[in-house]
Amino acid sequence: MRHLLDIRDLTTNEIDELMDTAEDIIANPKKYAECLHGKKLATLFFEPSTRTRLSFEAAMMELGGNVLGFSEAKSSSAAKGESVGDTVRTVGCYADVIAMRHPREGAPTAAAMVSPVPIINAGDGGHNHPTQTLTDLLTIRREKGRLNQLVIGCCGDLKFGRTVHSLIHAMMRYKSIRFVFISPKELRVPDYVLETLQKHGISYVEVEKLEDVIGTLDVLYMTRVQRERFFNEEEYLRLKDSYILDVEKMKLARKDLAVLHPLPRVNEISVKVDDDPRACYFRQVANGKYMREALLLKLLEVDA
């Protein structure tokens, strides 16, 4: 039985195969329409979500399966003090696979230790979000035509932004990748992530001004300042508008820049940028459903 707790649970070949499957689903949806008939996905979301939960549910439905679950801890017996372990042992009696989001880092890993069915980490605190990363990789491959020889800028809350941590761990496997980290000092990439880059000899720079580097980037990965992870509201208010990507800044960027954002967006990308063909974030949302379909097929060991 395989779980997906961290993007590093998948080999590069497996990631490439998942992207190929997602592309085939996009091209031939009818071929996959009944693949998971009779299977059930449980979505256990102890923290809010729009895209991840609903794209998992849509993915399961597109494959002919069914879904059950809850979208907030307070509507489950977690509100009465039930442990994550007991919750997944229970839900594992009803479902064939579980997608779980939890505010506590490592909660999906703890769940996997006792779960009778595969666990998918749908985001754990500020730690990891591997299915978002699969979505991001497919988006970069579709938009840029490659996953190597890229300069990737990550901008915003690089401390608490779990999607950035997973993306770095995934992209560093591809050839000739350079990272440009754009954040205030308070929201830098954590040292444990930078140490991994140093250990593998991956090139990166850290800067504070987006305008200084936007013209050098192939991909710009914008992120929201994660209010829910701050201990101090004043600090959040001081930092929340550190970066706003607007039409003026887009004029400094390359003609073939791809702008990604895992969403939700707050203020960090002006809505006027949405009409720019380089804005990929809603195409990225659509890719998420197909990548999750490919992942469900893999974890449930079903071929089309």
Ligand code: CP
């Ligand atoms: N990208 C993402 O994880 O969005 P949601 O929080 O809406 O699931």
